[in-house]
Amino acid sequence: MLVAALTSILAGTVGFNPPTTGEKIAPQAKAPESKAIPTADPEDGKSIRILGDAQVTRTAQDFFVYEQMLINTPLPVGYPDPTPPGVIEIKRYPLVRRAEVTGTMSPGIGMNLAFFPLFRHIQSRDIEMTSPVEMNYTGTGKKTPEGGDAKPDTWTMSFLYRRTDQGPTGPDATRQNVKVVDVPAMTVISMGVRGSYDYARMQREWQKLEKWLSEQAVWDAAGEPRALHYNGPERREADKWSEVQIPIRLVAKNSSSTPSGSSASTPGESSPKPADAGSGLKQPPAAP
Numbered sequence: 001m002l003v004a005a006l007t008s009i010l011a012g013t014v015g016f017n018p019p020t021t022g023e024k025i026a027p028q029a030k031a032p033e034s035k036a037i038p039t040a041d042p043e044d045g046k047s048i049r050i051l052g053d054a055q056v057t058r059t060a061q062d063f064f065v066y067e068q069m070l071i072n073t074p075l076p077v078g079y080p081d082p083t084p085p086g087v088i089e090i091k092r093y094p095l096v097r098r099a100e101v102t103g104t105m106s107p108g109i110g111m112n113l114a115f116f117p118l119f120r121h122i123q124s125r126d127i128e129m130t131s132p133v134e135m136n137y138t139g140t141g142k143k144t145p146e147g148g149d150a151k152p153d154t155w156t157m158s159f160l161y162r163r164t165d166q167g168p169t170g171p172d173a174t175r176q177n178v179k180v181v182d183v184p185a186m187t188v189i190s191m192g193v194r195g196s197y198d199y200a201r202m203q204r205e206w207q208k209l210e211k212w213l214s215e216q217a218v219w220d221a222a223g224e225p226r227a228l229h230y231n232g233p234e235r236r237e238a239d240k241w242s243e244v245q246i247p248i249r250l251v252a253k254n255s256s257s258t259p260s261g262s263s264a265s266t267p268g269e270s271s272p273k274p275a276d277a278g279s280g281l282k283q284p285p286a287a288p
Helices: 004-014 107-124 199-214 252-257
Strands: 047-051 062-065 069-071 088-093 096-103 131-137 155-161 179-183 186-194 220-221 226-229 241-251
Touching: 062 220, 069 179, 088 107, 088 199, 155 241, 186 199, 199 220, 199 241
Parallel strands: none
Antiparallel strands: 047 088, 062 069, 088 186, 096 155, 096 179, 131 155, 131 226, 186 241, 220 241, 226 241
């Protein structure tokens, strides 16, 4: 019932048309190549490639295409382009305004239940749907007694406003548990993912980023992982596009390399806690 209702809502709100004939689709990289590790934050809204050579095509309609994968819902103003599957990038995100709901149940159930109050919230304020939907988590990486992936302590699902001047921040008095917050700018290490949005899958993918962080001495983790989900349920599972990310900051010895106007501690320390603004992670069957 929920999935059917969700599909119906999205079908009337967000288009998911295939790219028009003749648009170039970048070929997948055959052998990912590691790049030099940067010693400074990227510029706002920009990315620095760390691993991989695959390229995303941006169409004349401002859609993003990679092979059979497609994002045709607008991103917040100033957001960096999506990262293709298997590619690792360091990305700088600007301050963003968002509506969010936080819960403690299973993320899979929570994503279904949180979608509808968030959708009605943006409808009531005449806010257009954007992509991605963000899922932030606290208490990640735990295992069950049987050795499986345990659910996080909390999750926060967010719909992102296109601009930071749209509407007021604060609780939505008409929709329980929905509140609007501004999340400060942050730097993240990010990897593109293709396929299921399942929490256990996301957890396995961001472990690859944790491994990368553990094998270098330039950047430290500055928060818990998050997931960005770019597509809704009408896209077939195999072609859904998402990213897993970990907020990062330069280690102290490299802080002198931070660009003017940027603080090495900004990406992590300025990011709010997931309970306040979801500084952990990011999003679901409801990806725009």
